[in-house]
Amino acid sequence: MFRNCYVVHCVTAMGRVGQRLPILIQIIVLLCLCDATAAQLSFSVSEEADKGTVVGNLAKDLQINVNELVKRDLRIVSGNSKTYFDVDLKTGALNVCDRIDREELCPNTAKCSLSIEAILNNPMRLHRIEVQITDINDNAPSFREQEKTLNISESSFTGERYLLPMANDADTGSNSVKSYKLSPNEYFSLDVQSVGQHSESAELVLQKSLDREKKSVIRLVLTALDGGKPARSGTLKIVVYVMDINDNSPVFSQPLYQAQVTENAQFQTSIVTVSATDLDEGINSEIVYSFIERGNFNPETVFSINPNTGEITVIGKVDYEENTAYDIRIQARDKGTPSRSVHGKLLVEVTDVNDNTPEITVTSLMSPVKEDAEIDTVVALVTVTDKDGASNGLTNAKLLGVVPFKLKVNYKNYYSLTVDGSLDRESITQYNVTIIATDEGSPPLSSTSVIPVHISDVNDNAPLFSEPVVNVYVKENSAVGATIFIITAVDPDMEENAKVTYSLIGDFSKNIPITSVVNINSETGDIVSLQSFNYEELNTFQFKVQATDSGVPPLSSNVTVNVLILDENDNNPTILAPYSEHGSINSESIPYSAESGYFVAKIRAVDADSGYNALLSYHLSEPKGNNLFRIGTSTGEIRTKRRMSDNDLKTHPLVVLVSDNGEPSLSATVSIDVVVVESTAEIQTQFRHVPVKEDSFSDLNLYLLIAIVSVSIIFLLSLISLIAFRCHRTDGSFSRYSAPMITTHPDGSWSYSKATQQYDVCFSSDTFKSDVVVFPAPFPPADAELISINGGDTFTRTQTLPNKEKVRMVAL
Incomplete structure (x- = not known):
C-alpha cells in the first residue's frame, strides 16, 4: 500500500501570521486558503481487501490534530450509491468498510479508481480523495463455449491454420490471459500470437496430413493460462472431424471374372455378379457398375449390368460365329466428386447367330451450325459399328437425299459429318440428315439414323x-x-x-x-x-x-x-444518190419497144430512225389517167406496166413518194422525168450504165426445164423400184433383227440391256453396215447421243445430234 499527499498548509500559516501581516499579506493568505479547498489526496488498495483494512491516515495527510477530528466532524462522502470507505475519528485512519470487486466496479478497463470527499467543519474544508483499486488474480480464464468442433477435410495441406476461440479473463494486466497450450497430438500444433498489448490469440496449425480411413475423429484440449501467481487456467475441448474425400478407388473382389452362356440363353438370364468395395464412406463409397465399350463391340447390346448390384444378365442374342468369347471390361465407379473408378475384366464364353445390323452413334453434335460455315466444317462425329464378323461386320455409311453435307471417313467406322455446300438459313432452317449404314453381308443389313442439324443465321445475304x-x-x-x-x-x-x-x-x-x-x-x-x-x-x-x-x-x-x-419517228426518209444530188435533174430514158415489166429506175432511200419508223414504202404519184408505170412498194424499182402505144406521151413526169411506217408517218418525194426514145442506143442514164432489163421467159428456157424434170422423175422411179425389189419378203431380204434394248429414264439417263426385242429391218446387199434406230417409247431426252454398235455388243460413241429431240442411233 502506498499513498501520495498533496497538502497546502494555508490554514496554519494564516493562523500564525494573521494579526501581524499587512493588508496585502492577508490577501495572499486568503488566496492560499482558497487553494487548500482544491487539494487532492491519492491512496491505493487491493480489491477484495478485508473490512477494516487501513487505506491511509487522513489526520496525518491533512495535518490535522487527531483531537480536532471529532470537533471538526470529519466525514467521508462517496459519489457511489454504495459506501466502500469510512474514517476512524480516533486515529484519523481511512478504512475499508465493504467488499470491493474491481471487475464489478470497472469492467473491461485497465485502471480502476474510486473518488470520495473528506469534509471538515469549523471552518468548512473539502478535500478530494482518489482511491486506486489494484487488481488481484481472482478470476481464471474461461471460454465462451465448452467445446469447439472443426470439420477439416483429409485433403487439407500441412501448414493450414484454423483460428481458435479466445479465452476471456476479467482480470487485467499480468493477471489476464498470457498463454495457451495444446494437448499433445501428432497432427496439430499451436501458434499463439499477440493480438494487442494485453491479449493473445491461438491458431491450430496442421502439421501432418490427415487420413480419415486411419483416424476419423481427433480430440484436443486447449488450455488458457493467465499471468497471475499462482497462474489460473481455463480449458476448451476441441473435436476435429476428419471429412472424407474420395481418395480411394473401388476394388473388385476378383481380378478376373469368368462365366459361360449359351447362344440360346433367354433374356434376363443371370450370368455372374461382380462386386467391388470402397474404403471411403457415404456417397464416396457408393458404387455404380457399368460396361466399358471397347472397339466395335458394345457389351450393352448383348448384356446388361445392374448399376447397383453388379449382376450381369443377357439382354441380346449371343452369336458364336461372331465371337466365341466376349472379353468385357467392367467399370466400378463411386459417386464421389470427383469420382474414382476401377476396371475389371469379365470373360464370357459363348457358343453361336449372325443377325446384327450396323449401329450408328452420333457424338459431338454441333448444333446449330452457322449458315456461313466453311466447307469441311465438322458438324458431328458419327460412329458405325457392327457386331457381326468378317464381311458381315464391314460397313459403309452414306447420306440419303440431297443435302449440303457429306460423310468423311476419319478412321475405319468413324466418320465426320461435314459441310459440303453452302447453307442458307433463310431458305432452310433445319436439315434432317439421314445416314444409312449398310454391312457387306449376304443379304446385306442396314440401319438409318436421322440427325437434325439446325442452321443459325448470320448476315450472309446480300441484297x-x-x-x-x-x-x-x-x-x-x-x-x-x-x-x-x-x-x-x-x-x-x-x-x-x-x-x-x-x-x-x-x-x-x-x-x-x-x-x-x-x-x-x-x-x-x-x-x-x-x-x-x-x-x-x-x-x-x-x-x-x-x-x-x-x-x-x-x-x-x-x-x-x-x-x-x-426510237420516235422524228426523222424523214432521205433519198440516196443519184436522185438526191443537189441541183441535178432526175430523168430516165426507155425505148419505145420496152415490154411490160421493163426496168426503168430504182429509188433508194434511208431513214435515220429504226424499226417500223425506218420501214420505208415507195409510191408513185402520177398524172391522172397515166397507168404506164408501177413501182415496187418495198424495192423502189420503177417498171413499165405495159407496152408503149402511140397514144402515150413521150415524156412522163413521175413523183415518187417515200413514206416510213411511223406514227405519224413522215415522207419525202423525188421527181423523175421518164423520156421515151425510139432506139436503145439513145438510152443514157445519170449513172452512165445500162439498167438491167428483165427479158421474157424464152422458149429455150422452157425446153430446158422440161428436160430436167423428166430426168429427175425417171431417176426417182428407178430408185423406188430398186428398194422395193431388195426389201421384198419373198426374197429373204427382210430379216428379223434382235436389237439390244436401250431404255431411257425420266431423269435423262439411259441404260443398255442384253435382253433383246425382235424388229423387222431392211439390209442392203452392197453395204457392210446398215443403220437402224431402235427406241422403246418414249424417245430419249434432248441430251442423248448417237451410239454405234458395230456388230456384237461393241458400242462406239458418235457425235451428238444437233436437233432438239436427240436420239440414240444403233448402227448394225
Missing part, C-alpha cells in the same frame, strides 16, 4: 435483285428528270442487315460519268434521267446499280441496267 440484267426502255426526247425505272432489291436478312441503299457504279463512257446521265435515289431506288435522249445519237447504254445492306460487314450485289432508247 437480291429479281434478275441480273434489267432492260429499261426509254423513249427518246423524254423529259429531263423523269423517273425511267424503279430498281428494287430484297434482302432476306432482318433489321439493319436488310436495310438496303442504292448507288450507281460504272462509267457511261471513258469521258462522261454515268452520274451525269442518270441519278438514283439511294433509299427508294428511283432512277431519274438527267438529260433528254436522242436515239440517233445514242440508242443504248449500260450501267450498274449496287445495292448494299447495313450489316457489318455490309454486303452488296449489283444489277446491270441496259437502257434502251426507243
